[in-house]
Amino acid sequence: MERELPDLCADRIDYALRDRAAYHGDHVMVKSYLDSFVVKDDEIIFNDQNVAKKFAEDFLDTDYKYWSHPREVALFQVLADAIKIALEKKIISQDDLFEDDSFVFDKLKNSQDKDVLEHLNKLNPKFEIKLDDKDYDFYSRNKLRFVNPKFVSEDSSIKRVTDVFPEFEETLEEHKDWIESGNYIKIVAY
Numbered sequence: 001m002e003r004e005l006p007d008l009c010a011d012r013i014d015y016a017l018r019d020r021a022a023y024h025g026d027h028v029m030v031k032s033y034l035d036s037f038v039v040k041d042d043e044i045i046f047n048d049q050n051v052a053k054k055f056a057e058d059f060l061d062t063d064y065k066y067w068s069h070p071r072e073v074a075l076f077q078v079l080a081d082a083i084k085i086a087l088e089k090k091i092i093s094q095d096d097l098f099e100d101d102s103f104v105f106d107k108l109k110n111s112q113d114k115d116v117l118e119h120l121n122k123l124n125p126k127f128e129i130k131l132d133d134k135d136y137d138f139y140s141r142n143k144l145r146f147v148n149p150k151f152v153s154e155d156s157s158i159k160r161v162t163d164v165f166p167e168f169e170e171t172l173e174e175h176k177d178w179i180e181s182g183n184y185i186k187i188v189a190y
Contacts, residue, residue: 003043005144005146005147006146006147006148006149006160007043007147007148007149007150008037008043008044008045008147008149008150009044010044012059012147013033013037013044016055016058016059016062016147017030017033017034019062019066019067020058020062023062023065023066029054029058032051033051033055036048036051036052038152040152040158043150045149045150045151045152045158046149046150046151046152047151047152048151049151049153049159049161049164049165051151052149052150052151052161053161053164053165053168055147055149056146056147056148056149056161056168056172057168057171059145059146059147060146060171060172060175063145063146063175064175064178067142067145068142068143068145068179070129070131070140070183070185071127071128071129073140073142073183073185074127074129074137074138074140074185074187075123075127077138077140077185078119078122078123078127078187079119079120079123081119082108082116082119082120083097083104083108085113085115085116085119086107086108086111086113086116089113089115089116091107091108091111091113091116092104092107092108108120121190122187122190123190124190126189126190127187127189127190128187128188128189128190129185129186129187129188130185130186130188131183131184131185131186132184132186133184134184135186136184136185136186137185137186137187138184138185139182139183139184139185140182140183140185141179141180141181141182141183142179142182143179144176144179144180146172146175146176148160148161148162148168148172149161
């Protein structure tokens with residue numbers, strides 16, 4: 001069941017653990033998280049405050065480095081622009097978007113359309129951006145992603161990470177400010 005921020009839910013756990021394994025190959029930590037989840041009053045929480053804190057820190061770190069990083073946002077924007085152009089030119093249809101990623105990407109690559117291919121050619125390891133609020137291609141403010149998970153404390157009460165770790169609360173507030181301010185992104189190389 002979906003839960004409001006800052007609680008854990010199956011979706012947040014799924015993408016956090018999946019991306020943790022994909023980006024870091026850290027299967028030991030993933031297993032530690034899985035072993036520490038418990039269900040209390042129909043809610044997923046942790047049975048260990050330190051593991052709960054580590055999960056919350058890793059979640060923020062992944063958001064900062066991957067999900068909300070300006071380079072990743074710019075890559076997403078370039079692909080979205082290619083799809084928008086292809087939809088406008090009827091190279092792909094809205095129904096095509098219900099197919100898998102390979103189907104859509106192959107259709108874009110095989111389109112022979114100069115504008116679509118120009119965007120797709122930017123999606124490569126040489127892609128670079130700079131942040132510049134005076135000279136930019138687009139402004140982006142991302143979705144705020146964080147967790148402040150609950151855990152069963154030593155006295156059997158339910159607490160949140162910020163109840164016990166004030167330094168995490170500081171980090172979380174800095175992250176919220178960073179997301180709120182957004183980024184002025186300029187593509188400089190591809």
